[in-house]
Amino acid sequence: MSDLARYVIRRIILAIPTLLGVSVIVFLMIHMLPGDPAQLLAPPEATIQEVEMIRRRLGLDKPLWEQYIIFMGNALKGEFGKSLFTGHTVSELLWPAYLNTLTLSVLAMGFGLVIGVLMGIYAALRPNTVRDQAVTSLSLFGISMPVFWLGLILIEIFSVWLRLLPSGGSGTPKHLILPSLTLGLVGAAYVGRATRASMLEVLSQEYVRTARAYGLPDRLVIYVYALRNALIPVVTVAGLIFGYMMAGAVLTETVFSFPGLGRLIVNAIFARDYPIVQAGILVVATTFVAINTAVDILYAFINPRIRLG
Amino acid sequence: MNAKTLALAAVVIIVVVAAAVLFMAPKPTPVERKVLRVAMGTDIVTLDPHDVPDNPSIYVISNIYEGLVEYDDKLNIKPVLAEKWEISPDGKVYTFHLRKGVKFQDGTPFNAEAVKANFDRLFNNKELANRNRLVPFIDRVEVVDEYTVKIILKEPVATFLNLLCHPAGMMISPKAIKEGVDLKHHPVGTGPYKLKEWKPNTYIELEPNPNYWGGTPKLAGIKFLVVPEDEARVQMVESGDADVAIRVPAIDVQRLKQNPDLNVNVTRTIRIVYIGANMRSPRLQDKRVRQAISLAIDREAIVEKILHGVGRPAKSVLAEELIGFYDTGKLKYDPEKAKQLIKEAGAEGLQLNLWTPKGRYPGDYEAAQAIAQYLEAIGLKIKLRVWEWGSYVAELLKKPEDASPDRDLFLIGWAPSTGEYIGVFRPLFLSESIPKFNLWFYSNPKVDELIKKAEHAPRDKIVEYTKQIQEILLDDLPAIPIYNPGDVVVYKKGIKSLYYIPTEVILTKYAYFGSGG
């Protein structure tokens, strides 16, 4: 297991330069946004001197590298300053929204994984039959479906016609159903495709034939021997999708007016609320990198060959 | 079965029956003190009444803070912290007799010194967004005795009491001011409710102020829920997840009216949505072009089709409810005349930019697109641009020399939160207000003079001046009034004394659940 431990540590260290790069890009890009935040913040009758004062207070007068170091130093402590407009600390706004998006994504991912993997196996066991084509078409529909349109359709069905579920908002578990269903269906489509492809690939492998040749029962061959291998690429896809969900939730969150991170970022972009945009993007990108790292580590657990590599 | 068992059984039965009877017996039902849940569209910005830039903050603040005087739902002035007042014959000195026995929520007594401390805060603190509402008019504030205070104006202002109804006139605990409490997050007023919790972007919850001078508040609390999606707010009231929904889409009015459990209140506002015309744009120099634009727009159709009847076509730069309103009859729909004016001005095929925010005012973005169609119909070429509100404001507030050369026409709304005409004329049309809210860079000495006269005119002479001002403005048309949006509030039947003030403020502090609900 020391192989594994070494691998885990190396993989985590490898993520650090990427994260630094991400933080630099986030930091720099924010300074390319149009509109001067100091000017925006000042009351209409403020004089130039007063605007300058505000600029100083926000540290916008310091050289860029110094601002970056301050920014990173604070970010590592989990401090992202204050929202320019409401005066709340960014953490106060960020973490609840992050938690919401995380809850949404985890639910959607769980849903997507279960449905997707089952669909993928179902199709792969009888390739090129009607049921395979049905699953393949369904998943192609899923990945071609604009997620916001799907959301609108689900609202039309479940909120407008059936009056079963709220069309938006948050607070109760009921509010999570439609958004996570929307995201999850798209996720299921990707997972289903990946599972099918990978399962087909694995089922054609020698070792599956070997397992059959030794008379191992189908249950064991398919759900243990093949699936464990087939899940390796699925884990990558799932990791990517999870990252996509964290960020892509912005569309779903907009449709369902769900107070998640994506919406927080978009609203902050509209309002030119620098600290929130910075922190939000940084957090999403960090999560994305973290998920990818976690996926690689998970890999090592599923696939012993990786540990050496 | 022996006697002992029998006795035991009897006891058990009696106890059970008695308990059941006790449970089922009708209990006297006290008037229910519930929490009023209000679904609103955006989170509040601040709880500091002197610094508030937005209406949602005022919804909340008006439960916590009170002013000397206050508007009722018809824009009449009524006494609150001042019991009565006298105005000197020259109109410059206002003497207020304060209500006795009022305490701030931190226990500080409310008195004349407290009033002075609040005005001092406005005078001394230049960063406060709302100081301009009052400070330019006031010369000084004098404490006469513990419960009497004098406000001396620089010049008479006919609508000074209206100005005091603005949140800028609300009273903050002098102790909190002195101690430098973070008033943005920790309000200390005299109102019936006080802050319990503000969870950003989620809710603001208020609890009753047990020491309120007007008696114990009738609600167990007020919870303002932040629900940005229009449809979601409606749905929450329909499903019982909220009691009140603010800014309900007009398109839902017909449907909601059929719901027997709901009250649908279509209210009037004092907001006018204008198409601003940059007076310094080379393309808009000719007055006839601006007049043609005004004549090209079918305001009735916009109100009917885009506002779905919730609102009225604008008749002037002022809303009809405001003191000083005068209908010049100039805002008509006459596309033929418009075409003719364009021809006369030699402006056929003139390319103009039209800017609009989206979602800031009811129907803004939709109306801008409709207006673009109307203008193209009289032979202009329109390039539409939708802005995010933050950069829109930043761009519009730029000095004329820094302003984008593309600024021609832009949609902007204005509601004087003071609820009177000065709040329109002074910021929007006075030459001095360039480069602030005079977004059209309009400068007319005659208008400047008339505005100042109107400000200081005795109350019965006001319209004389405002009529002239409106005649000129509707001829020059730096800002082309389009519509006066209404507002829709939906609430559960049984809620009483929920007021809507035309300054676009929902007043919840008097509300209670009646027997019906």
Add this chain to the structure above:
Amino acid sequence: MLLEVNDLRVSYHTDEGVVRAVDGITLSLDRRETLAVVGESGSGKSTLALAVIGLLPKTARVEGSIRFLDRELTTLREEEFRRLRGDRITIVFQEPMTALNPVFTIGRFMRDIYLTHREGSEEEALSLAREWLSKVKVPGPEKVLNSYPHELSGGMRQRVLIASSLMLEPDLVIMDEPTSALDVSVQAQILRLIAELKSQVDASFIFITHNLGVAAAVGDRVAVMYAGKVVETASKREIFSNPLHPYTKGLLKAVPKVSGGEVEPIPGTVPSLVNPPSGCRFHPRCPLADGRCAEEEPALTEVEPGHWVACHRVSGMGSGPGTGGE
């Protein structure tokens, strides 16, 4: 007879047409006998192996009969067939590098085989596995049980697979080119191992190879296949001393000799199985072919006791025309 294959035909429908991978094969195998099946790739020998162990793709069409332990395998229910596989019939494939599941340890694999076919505990499974790993001369069986396939060399993996095939003492072991994917030095070791094991176990073997030399090393009898058909079958000695079919002779010339003589490859390529040549399928490559060979298909005839050949030019005589023998 342990195994009797009678007029077996296996075909597939593909976009290009019907592929007749095995086209009428008849052979039989006694207990403790080893049959070496020789042929170039594409001759249908692997299809034959898969047909016997019942692992043909679902798209394959099977005609004829395969009798094993008095059961007809071609119509056997899949579940019953599965119970035979790994227990009574086992197979060792060509590619040891990919034949083992990369995510499970050797111990897990061998344990699963045991527990599938026998009532018993995990300990019993592992101890049997350990025992067999020693028998196939795997150094450190305990460590190997806990290893993943990628931690073992190709030769080691093939030993593991051989151990797995023999562990439950099957009646029939099919070896489908078990050495051709290995290094030459390892090949020899494995061949030696197989020869050794043959004497230790009570099983029959079908040994499939493209190399007549290898066939000679292990087989009691040899069957030569060409384009889906058996063209010659005889005892090992007979094949080498008296090869009759021109193809068999060609194969013999193609065997690299230890003495280092000239290796002569057979000219031409294996024909398409969709559109096989008319008459004798070997005639386009046959140095002796005449007009009849292109028209009439020769039947497999017993020219000597136990020596069968399908060639017009051999025509029932004791020795073929122009044969020099070896």
Add this chain to the structure above:
Amino acid sequence: MLMELDPSTRRTLRRALRNRNIRVGGVIVAAFVLMGLLAPFIAPYDPTKGNLRDSLLPPCPKYPFGTDFAGRDILSRVIWGARTSLIVSTVSVFIAVVAGILVGGLSAYVGGWIDEVVTRIVDVMLSFPDILLALFVAAIVGPGLENVIVAVALYNFPQFVRIMRGSALQVKEMEYVEAARAIGESNASIFARYLLPNSLAPIVVHATLRTAASILTAAGLSFLGLGVQPPIPEWGQMMSDARTYLVTAPHVWVFPGIALFITVLGFNLLGDGLNDVLNPKMEV
């Protein structure tokens, strides 16, 4: 025409024409392209001019898809929307492909620290989930057609760098490339004659699939208000506008959604099919 092609190309073409995904996807994509190109001729009305008095009409003979809030014909806007999507997706993918080929190819070919730096930057760019990157760029450069193209191109770019770099690295080591270099063929010529053609198949497949994703992303940006500006007809924006009329006028969002869905489906089918035909072994 077929006769003039070399046999392997002809075989690939024949396989492609037999592939059902390619046939269905191809028809959809062709219809979409034609709709975009011919919009001025087939749209019954001007998509940007409506009669306010006719606003929010449900589908009727005069307006088969109904009208929107400004009284504009939704059918005409859906047809013109194809043109907007066509421009945004093809231009942005084209930019990304060209830039990706140049940067990825050169990076692999030159190698050394330049390759190292390029790889790092691409890694970092790929650590932004794509919609976030597009959103971010759109927020910086502001909304508008050109800016959406830039945003979408930028998020596609690193992917093509990676593909091109990968296949260029493979080809670079091949004998015939070494041979070409040995006989003094110029770098540019090696690049054009060997590296490019060998990387073409995965790039074509990926470009088709990215076109589908780009159409979706561009529509998503417009849905958020960061995309194409009105009154230019755009499907995502039409749906965003329709949210107010979710209950009362579903036709406003249903039709652009169908158009968007079918178009994306078409590109995905085509991409899948091309993948089957051109890279039989590539995992997607």
